[in-house]
Structures are given as structure tokens and as C-alpha cells.
Amino acid sequence: MTQHEAQINNHETNQEFSHEATLFAEPIFHVGNFTITNSLIMSWTTVLILVVFFILIGKRIKKVPKGIQNIFEILLEKALELGDSITGERKKTEKFLPISLALFLFILVNNWLGLLPGVGTIGFNEVEGVHRVFVPILRGGTADINTTLALALFAVVASHIMGVLTIGIWNHLNKFINLEAFMAIPSKIKNDFSIILVNPIKAFVGIVELIGEVAKVASLTFRLFGNIFAGEVLLASMMALFAFFLPLPFMFLEIIVGIIQALIFAILTMVFMTIATQDHAEEH
Secondary structure, eight states, rough: HHHHHHHHHHHHSEEEEOOOOOOOEEEEEEEEEEEHHHHHHHHHHHHHHHHHHHHHHHHHHHSSSOOOOHHHHHHHHHHHHHHHHHHSEEEEEEEHHHHHHHHHHHOOOOHTTTTTTTTTTTTTEEEEETTTEESSOOOOOGHHHHHHHHHHHHHOOOOHHHHHHHHHHHHTTHHHHHHHHHHTTHHHHHTTTHHHHHOOOOHHHHHHHHHHHHHHHHHHHHHHHHHHHHHHHHHHHHHHOOOSSTTTHHHHHHOOOOHHHHHHEEEEEEHHHHTTTHHHHHHO
């Protein structure tokens, strides 16, 4: 062994090996200036699976349903009924359900793909100073806070777009910056002097509504990320203790958690869209 090889081996021996779950997605490769992360690969895989699945299902749809088509039609009808209980009317449900259902399926498949063998455990070592860090090639998309933040922003922005399309930009804007309250003061102050105190309070409530919109994004982001990330850490801990049989009950639990978290996200999205499409009179 040469002196150079001995120095390399000694350097590798002195390096500390780190295999820890990180809050952020690790970069795998770059396409120009665009970074491809392990969670982004998983998100693309999810989209590909859903697109291929529904193309195949779409080709087999018949006017007289039978077999698996009956199951899907029953599930869709139950989804419409659940939507009706939130929106209060079928017309709104049919408008909001495609968005909520798409989010549900994307999140559900992402949650379940993160449980597959090899996801989070197959990767390569990357040298960072005196540390050797394990970088998994694949990582559950919803275990990355960037993905859940993007989903939350999409859900909240979609609710505002629905609000503008349904009740108009002026009515929707006045929920947050209540210009109508100030404009009504000169014409009504003669009949009701208390309006000079009441209407500014109404305008202040709009500022609280703006804070609430930020809270919606934070709530959706951290609820989904926290549950899925914690589940993956739990499974990794169980496999580190005993790789056979011990993780199985927790794996089953994470399958259920994956369904529940996807359903909560979809329902909240529909709730936000329903609230955004109501004017002040309907809300009261």
C-alpha cells in the first residue's frame, strides 16, 4: 500500500458517518441550474402513476358499469355526498371536488410510496467535511416540507380564485380590506353616529382575516409534513432495533395515517373554497 492510499484510508477512518432524517430534501443531480431532489423524483413518480392509472381506467369505462367500475362509481358518489355536507349544495361540490380529489389522490399515493422498501434506505454516501452523510435516492414527497408548503399554497390560492370567480373581486377583496365599511360612514353617520366606531372595527376584522390566511398555509403545511415525517422517522427507528416483524404494525398504522392525512387535507381545501365563495351576508 502506498503512502497516498494509506492517507486516504486513514482519512476515511477518521470521518464520522451520519445517517439522519433531514427536514429538507437532498439534491440528487442537476439539470443546468435546476436541482433535482429525491422528494421531487418521488412526486414525479406519483404523477406518472396517477396519469397512467387513469388513462387505463378511462379506456375501460362503459355505459353499463360492471366490476371495478362499480366500485369507483360508488366511491365517487360517496365523495360527492361528503362534499355536499361541506358545501351545502351539489353545484358547488361538482365545482370544488375535482381540485380536492386530485389533491387527495396525489397526497395519498405520495404517502404510501414513502412506505415502499428502499425508499429512504437505498442511496449513496456524500462527504461533507469530516462527515460522511447518507443521501437516499428516493424520499417520500410529503415528508419534505417544500412539497407540503407548495400543496398548502396551491390549496389556499385556489380558494381565493374560486372566491373571485364566484362572488366577484370587489366582494372578495372587501373580506380582507373592508373599503365598503369606510365608504358607508359619510352616508349613514347622520342616522347612526355609532357607525363611526363600528365600521373601523369591521375593517380591522379584515386584517385578522389576512392573518388567518397565513395561518391556513402554516396549518396545512405542518400538519401534513409533521405526521408523515414523524411516521418515517418512527419506522426507521423500529427497523434499526429489529428489521423483521417489529416494523409491521407501525407500517399498517402509517397506511391508515396516510389515508387520514390525505382526507383531512382534501376536506380542509374544500372548506376553504366554500368559505371563500360566500359573501358576508351568507357567512352571517
